[in-house]
Each structure stands twice: as C-alpha cells, then as structure tokens.
Amino acid sequence: MTTTTLKEPVRGDSTGAAAPEQRRRPGRIRRIGLPYLLLLPALLLELLVHLVPMVIGIVMSFKELTQFYIRDWGTAPWTGFGNYKVSVDFDAPVGKALLHSFFVTVGFTLLSVGLCWLIGTTAAIYMQDNFRGRGLLRALFLVPYALPVYAAVITWVFMFQHDNGLVNHVLHDQLHITDKRSFWLIGDNSFWALLITHVWKGWPFAFLIVMAGLQNIPKELYEAAALDGAGMLQQIRRITLPSLRPVNQVLVLVLFLWTFNDFNTPYVLFGKAAPEAADLISVHIYQASFVTWNFGTGSAMSVLLLLFLLVVTGVYLVFTSRGRRTGDV
Amino acid sequence: MRSIRAAAVGAVTMSLALAATACGGGSSSGGGSNDSPKTLTYWASNQGASIAIDKKVLQPELDKFQKQTGIKVKLEVVPWSDLLNRILTATTSGQGPDVLNIGNTWSASLQATGALLPWDAKNFGKIGGKDRFVDSALGSTGAEGKDPAAVPLYSMAYALYYNKAIFADAGISKPPATWAELIADGKKIKAKGKSPLGAEGANVSENIHHVFVFAKQHGADFFTADGKPDFTNPKVVDAVKQYVDLMAKDKVIPTNDAEYAQNQSVSDFAKGKQAMLLWQSAAANLKSQGMSPDKYGIAPVPVQSGTPGTGAQTNSMVAGINLAVFKNTDNIDGATKFVKFMTSDAEQKVLNTAYSSIPPVKGAQSDATFNSASNAVLKQTLATSAAALPQVADESQFETAVGTAVKELFADAAAGRAVTTDSVKAKLEKAQQQMPTK
Numbered sequence: 090m091t092t093t094t095l096k097e098p099v100r101g102d103s104t105g106a107a108a109p110e111q112r113r114r115p116g117r118i119r120r121i122g123l124p125y126l127l128l129l130p131a132l133l134l135e136l137l138v139h140l141v142p143m144v145i146g147i148v149m150s151f152k153e154l155t156q157f158y159i160r161d162w163g164t165a166p167w168t169g170f171g172n173y174k175v176s177v178d179f180d181a182p183v184g185k186a187l188l189h190s191f192f193v194t195v196g197f198t199l200l201s202v203g204l205c206w207l208i209g210t211t212a213a214i215y216m217q218d219n220f221r222g223r224g225l226l227r228a229l230f231l232v233p234y235a236l237p238v239y240a241a242v243i244t245w246v247f248m249f250q251h252d253n254g255l256v257n258h259v260l261h262d263q264l265h266i267t268d269k270r271s272f273w274l275i276g277d278n279s280f281w282a283l284l285i286t287h288v289w290k291g292w293p294f295a296f297l298i299v300m301a302g303l304q305n306i307p308k309e310l311y312e313a314a315a316l317d318g319a320g321m322l323q324q325i326r327r328i329t330l331p332s333l334r335p336v337n338q339v340l341v342l343v344l345f346l347w348t349f350n351d352f353n354t355p356y357v358l359f360g361k362a363a364p365e366a367a368d369l370i371s372v373h374i375y376q377a378s379f380v381t382w383n384f385g386t387g388s389a390m391s392v393l394l395l396l397f398l399l400v401v402t403g404v405y406l407v408f409t410s411r412g413r414r415t416g417d418v
Numbered sequence: 419m420r421s422i423r424a425a426a427v428g429a430v431t432m433s434l435a436l437a438a439t440a441c442g443g444g445s446s447s448g449g450g451s452n453d454s455p456k457t458l459t460y461w462a463s464n465q466g467a468s469i470a471i472d473k474k475v476l477q478p479e480l481d482k483f484q485k486q487t488g489i490k491v492k493l494e495v496v497p498w499s500d501l502l503n504r505i506l507t508a509t510t511s512g513q514g515p516d517v518l519n520i521g522n523t524w525s526a527s528l529q530a531t532g533a534l535l536p537w538d539a540k541n542f543g544k545i546g547g548k549d550r551f552v553d554s555a556l557g558s559t560g561a562e563g564k565d566p567a568a569v570p571l572y573s574m575a576y577a578l579y580y581n582k583a584i585f586a587d588a589g590i591s592k593p594p595a596t597w598a599e600l601i602a603d604g605k606k607i608k609a610k611g612k613s614p615l616g617a618e619g620a621n622v623s624e625n626i627h628h629v630f631v632f633a634k635q636h637g638a639d640f641f642t643a644d645g646k647p648d649f650t651n652p653k654v655v656d657a658v659k660q661y662v663d664l665m666a667k668d669k670v671i672p673t674n675d676a677e678y679a680q681n682q683s684v685s686d687f688a689k690g691k692q693a694m695l696l697w698q699s700a701a702a703n704l705k706s707q708g709m710s711p712d713k714y715g716i717a718p719v720p721v722q723s724g725t726p727g728t729g730a731q732t733n734s735m736v737a738g739i740n741l742a743v744f745k746n747t748d749n750i751d752g753a754t755k756f757v758k759f760m761t762s763d764a765e766q767k768v769l770n771t772a773y774s775s776i777p778p779v780k781g782a783q784s785d786a787t788f789n790s791a792s793n794a795v796l797k798q799t800l801a802t803s804a805a806a807l808p809q810v811a812d813e814s815q816f817e818t819a820v821g822t823a824v825k826e827l828f829a830d831a832a833a834g835r836a837v838t839t840d841s842v843k844a845k846l847e848k849a850q851q852q853m854p855t856k
Contacts, residue, residue: 155854156811159510160532182851251674251832274677275620275829360679362622362822364829379503381815382527383854 150388172389190373198348204288209295234293242357245286249273279367287354302336338409453748458491463519465773467706469495475772483759489752509533516747522558522738523807529560529567530811535743536565545758555778558736558806568740570778574699575799576734578717584693593717600720604670613692616683619676619828622821627735632657634732635722641808647853649846659842666831676832698737701774716792726803734804819849
C-alpha cells in the first residue's frame with residue numbers, strides 16, 4: 090500500500106516514467122488480486138453449501154409450498170407472512186404445538202448441556218492424574234462419541250424396550266425399584282430416555298475438549314496453590330475453572346447449538362411421530378414439513394429457529410466476551 | 419512466479435467448475451421424452467423379507483425384459499422408511515427414476531403433486547386396457563374422477579392369522595368371526611398364559627389401516643363426501659375407541675404392544691408367544707421368521723356381527739402396491755413398455771407368488787396358484803369386503819395426524835390412564851386441527 094502512495098506523484102510529474110509504470114501495473118493487480126483469487130473457490134463453496142440453501146429456505150418460508158406446488162416451485166403462490174402467522178399463533182393448534190415443542194427443547198437442552206459439561210469436566214479432571222490404565226479409560230470414554238449415531242441410539246432403543254429391555258430388567262426384575270415395568274419410549278418417561286441417551290452420546294465431546302484445555306494449565310500453579318494450602322476443591326475453583334474459561338465458552342456454545350438442533354437422536358429413538366413429552370423442535374419441524382408435505386410452514390419454523398439461535402448466540406457471546414475482557418485486563 | 423500462476427489458474431478453474439455444477443441441477447424440464455431409449459431406472463419397494471430377497475426376485479425378471487426389448491433396467495430397492503421421502507425429493511428436484519413403486523394409499527397425494535404420468539385411456543391402451551385390472555385395486559389409484567396416477571401391481575388384504583396349537587390348547591374350535599367372539603376367545607387364551615392379539619401401537623400406518631376399517635364397521639368415514647376431514651364425528655370416535663379398547667378395556671392386546679413399530683408383533687406371533695395377528699399377506703414374512711404354514715390358520719378379519727361384506731361389513735383396507743411412471747422420464751416409451759411387462763399375466767404370476775400377494779390383474783388372478791386356502795381368504799376379502807382408504811390429496815397428512823393420535827391413545831392405555839370417549843375425541847380434534855385448512 091505504501092508503495093502506491095509513494096509512486097503516485099512520480100507518475101504525475103514525469104511523462105517518461107508512465108510507460109514502464111503501465112507495464113508494471115498488471116503485475117501489481119495480480120499481486121493484490123492473487124489472495125482473493127485463491128480465496129474464490131472457498132468462497133464459492135461456502136456460498137454453495139451454506140448461503141444458497143439458507144436463502145432458498147428463507148424464500149420458501151414466504152411461499153405456500155404444499156404438495157400441489159412442489160413439482161414446480163415457481164408456481165407456488167406467495168403468502169407473505171402467512172406461514173409465520175400460522176407458526177406463532179399460539180392459540181391455534183399449530184402454533185401451540187410449536188411452542189410446546191420449543192419449551193420441551195429448551196428444557197432438554199439446558200439439562201443435557203449441563204450434564205454433558207459436568208460429567209465431561211469431572212471425568213477430565215480425574216483423568217489428569219497419572220495412573221495405570223488411564224489411556225485405556227480415556228479411550229473407553231470416547232467410545233460413545235466415536236460410534237455412529239444410528240448404531241448407538243438403536244442400541245438404546247433395545248435397552249429401553251418395555252418387555253425385553255435391559256433397563257426394565259435391571260430396575261424392575263432385579264432391583265424391584267418399580268412395581269411394574271415402565272414404558273420408556275412412549276408417554277412421559279420418553280423425555281428421560283431421550284435425555285439419558287443424549288447425555289451418554291454427548292459428554293465424551295465435553296470430556297475431550299476439557300481434557301485438551303487442561304493440558305495448557307501450567308503445573309506450577311497447582312504446586313503453588315498446594316504450598317499455600319489449597320485443597321482439591323479450592324484448586325479446581327481458583328485455578329482449573331478460571332483457566333478453562335475460554336475453552337468452556339466455546340464448548341458450552343457448541344454443545345448448546347448441537348443439542349438444540351439435534352435431529353438424529355430423537356428420530357432414531359422415536360421415529361417420525363415423537364411422543365409429546367419428547368417432541369424436540371427439529372423433529373417437530375421435520376414432521377411439519379416432510380410428513381405433512383407443507384414445506385412453506387416448515388421453512389418458516391426453521392427460519393424462526395435460526396433467528397432464535399442467532400439471538401441466543403449473539404447475547405451469549407457479548408456477555409461472555411465482555412466478562413472475559415474485563416477479567417483479562 | 420510460475421507456481422503462483424499455476425495456483426491462480428487452478429483457483430479459477432475450480433471456481434468455474436463449481437459455478438457450472440451449481441447451475442447444473444434442476445435443468446430438466448417437465449413432460450417426458452425419449453432421449454435415452456435404452457435404459458430405465460426402477461425404484462422397487464421392499465416387498466420381501468429383505469432387500470436382498472427383493473433383488474433376487476426382481477433381477478431375473480428384469481433380465482427377461484432386457485432380452486425382449488433391449489432396454490436395460492437399473493434396479494434400486496428402496497426401504498419403506500425412505501420411499502416417500504425419496505419420491506418427494508425426486509418430485510421437488512425433477513431428478514428421479516423412470517418407473518417406481520408407490521404404496522397405493524399415497525396415490526391421491528402423489529397425484530396432486532403432478533409428478534406422475536396420468537393413466538388416461540390412451541396410456542392404458544398401451545398396456546392392454548383398464549379392463550385387465552380388478553376393480554377394487556383400481557379404486558386405490560388416485561382421486562375419483564381423475565385419471566389414475568398409477569396402475570395396480572400387487573394386491574394385499576388384511577386377514578386374521580391364528581396359531582392352531584394355541585387355539586387347540588385353549589379349547590377354541592374355530593377362529594372368531596366377530597369382535598365379541600375374539601374378546602371371549604382372548605380370555606381363554608390368556609388363561610393359558612399366552613397373549614391373545616398383537617398390534618403395532620406405535621406404527622402410524624398400521625393404526626390408520628385398523629381404525630379405517632373400524633370406522634367403516636361403524637358406518638362412518640374420516641372424510642366427508644366432498645373431501646373434508648370429519649374426525650370428530652361421534653361414530654368415528656366410537657370406532658377409534660373400540661380399537662384402542664382392545665388394549666384398554668378388553669385387554670386382548672398386551673400393553674407392551676403400545677410401543678411396537680418394527681413388526682415386533684409379527685415376531686411374537688411367529689415365535690408362538692401370541693395367538694392371533696391381524697396382518698396383510700403375512701405368509702412370506704412368517705416363513706422367513708421360521709413359522710411353517712401348517713402351524714397357523716387364516717380367517718377373515720372379524721366384523722361386528724354377521725359375515726364380511728360391503729359397507730358396515732367391511733373387514734379390510736385394499737392394501738397394495740401401485741406402479742407409476744415418473745412424468746419427467748427421458749424414456750417414456752420404454753417406461754410404458756416396462757409397465758406393460760410387469761402387469762402382464764405371466765409376470766404377475768411370478769411376482770405375486772414370490773411375495774405371497776394377490777395379482778390385481780384378472781387374467782393372472784384366476785390362476786390355480788392363487789387358489790390355495792390361504793390365498794382364498796385374501797382373494798375373497800379383496801373381492802367382496804375390502805374398501806380403499808380415502809382417495810383424497812391430504813391422505814398422507816391424515817395418516818400422520820390420526821395415526822399419531824391413535825399411537826398416543828395406546829400410550830395412555832399402556833400407562834394405565836383411562837381411555838374415554840372424551841379423551842379419544844380430544845385427540846381426534848387435535849388431529850383434525852393439524853390438517854391443511856384448504
């Protein structure tokens with residue numbers, strides 16, 4: 090940049106310098122343009138994979154895209170905010186069901202993220218000390234995360250079965266905690282079945298990330314704290330958790346987004362008609378669009394979900410980052 | 419310098435390629451052409467016990483077709499869980515198979531999308547005329563008054579499968595012909611420690627098939643004559659309640675069946691744990707689970723009183739598979755030829771024998787193969803006492819909304835909550851509100 094400003098007056102002064110300058114010019118454009126040129130494929134891919142489908146989804150949400158029009162989208166009539174009105178009219182059945190599903194999802198997400206984080210962090214802290222079999226345990230803990238979602242969740246489906254399921258066998262037949270076998274995949278218990286499966290599948294990720302974060306905390310801090318007489322809990326509270334803060338900030342956000350949007354777990358667990366108690370929003374939207382063939386309303390719900398997640402993410406980042414900045418300074 | 423230039427060239431090429439592929443999709447126009455007359459893509463539904471079995475059944479026939487016409491058919495067997503979504507995606511993108519199987523209850527819904535070739539008199543003429551097909555099967559090929567969206571391929575009907583040994587043990591001499599008899603027999607069977615009747619309480623489609631028949635037996639329909647949902651009609655409420663009461667009040671369906679959705683009730687029956695099963699063309703399925711045909715008997719599904727017939731004596735839906743041509747096909751002549759081949763008398767015999775279904779083609783149906791005792795019940799049911807599910811554009815929404823309502827009612831019954839006329843009505847009301855308003 091500085092070279093340009095320096096050379097500019099030179100050209101204005103002498104006409105003789107203009108000729109070589111012009112010859113050099115394409116070279117300069119090339120030099121400046123090259124990074125952008127190299128970025129182009131990534132940019133186009135990003136457009137293709139992320140932005141274009143998103144824009145199409147938003148356009149769809151303003152159309153009455155039912156089975157009568159899916160063959161030729163262009164002919165689907167515009168409905169303005171019709172689909173949105175239906176989605177947020179909480180007195181009518183569609184809006185009411187969406188709101189119910191939203192609250193279920195919020196409750197599920199808070200519990201799941203909290204438990205995943207707690208179990209993951211606890212396990213990571215215990216795995217810090219060197220002991221025999223640590224590597225084996227670490228690998229074992231990661232198994233649920235490494236398993237394909239379908240294989241993992243379908244195993245839980247078998248375990249939660251009413252008659253032959255392992256869960257009922259242990260709770261009812263062996264421990265006699267319940268007076269009769271309970272249903273886990275239908276009715277109110279389905280919420281807990283979903284939560285258990287999801288936490289089981291999700292905590293190894295928290296474990297993995299926190300474990301990586303712990304490697305960066307200098308040992309000297311702990312030694313110094315131990316010399317000053319801090320116990321284990323004090324060490325965790327005063328050293329481990331504050332040092333993990335940046336890691337946790339990202340971890341909790343990612344867990345939140347993944348859990349809130351999770352489709353696979355409820356879908357494999359319950360099929361396309363989830364029980365009311367476990368009616369997570371992603372399956373709900375899937376049902377509203379694919380099963381009832383109303384893609385316009387489905388898109389409108391998705392856009393609302395996107396807006397909600399954007400707001401939550403934004404607020405979260407503003408608050409946590411501000412806290413961190415003042416903390417650092 | 420040279421390497422930078424190479425990188426730049428690479429970047430530009432890749433960008434262009436990306437742009438080109440991005441625009442590549444969705445360029446196909448509607449209509450149908452004969453641009454590639456030598457190949458066809460065929461999506462078959464999963465009729466056998468597994469996809470591998472389907473391929474084994476179908477491939478020799480496709481080879482036969484290739485020998486006759488020189489057209490190569492690329493076969494893909496699509497599992498039921500994916501089929502409707504795959505068809506919807508194909509419809510939306512315009513990129514689909516040339517010929518495909520559809521569940522016959524989807525006919526009207528898919529017809530409304532305009533994705534399937536309508537079978538008008540001219541098209542029917544190319545495959546030998548509409549008269550070749552049985553009327554009951556043609557009744558499930560699209561909305562009334564419109565050209566069918568597909569032609570019937572396999573027909574199936576519900577029947578009551580019963581375990582002979584359990585019946586003999588409980589001292590039951592003949593299979594129940596009415597629901598009251600079934601409940602009475604159920605008590606005897608329970609006394610012997612077996613469960614009387616199986617159901618797929620969490621399977622939305624199975625629920626629909628049963629409550630539809632119960633509604634017919636109560637003289638009611640889920641839709642009014644002009645196609646509007648009428649789920650809270652008192653007779654419909656009674657019908658749904660009667661079905662759920664088989665578990666809630668009469669206790670002939672065990673409560674754990676409330677969560678069945680993967681044909682566990684068929685396995686329970688095949689393993690001899692359960693005395694009766696209401697199922698469509700189960701012979702091949704039971705055989706693959708190791709139950710030989712001499713172990714079970716087949717009887718018509720019970721009615722309220724009297725014998726099966728039309729109207730309130732209906733005891734099955736017209737179940738079956740239709741064959742449709744995708745309107746965007748680029749080999750429309752070949753596709754029609756293929757439909758003609760698949761619905762020919764000879765092929766109908768081969769295929770329906772393999773799948774233990776009944777041919778919807780008159781010429782094949784009269785064949786001796788389909789006169790066995792088991793097939794006689796199914797054939798008789800289809801001919802005299804089966805009714806087609808509502809042929810309305812909102813059929814698939816109806817299946818989801820009402821099927822889910824029944825699933826929730828079964829869950830209530832299983833949890834020991836009371837299933838009352840009011841609770842049934844409330845669930846159906848909610849289902850009705852979920853239906854499209856237009």
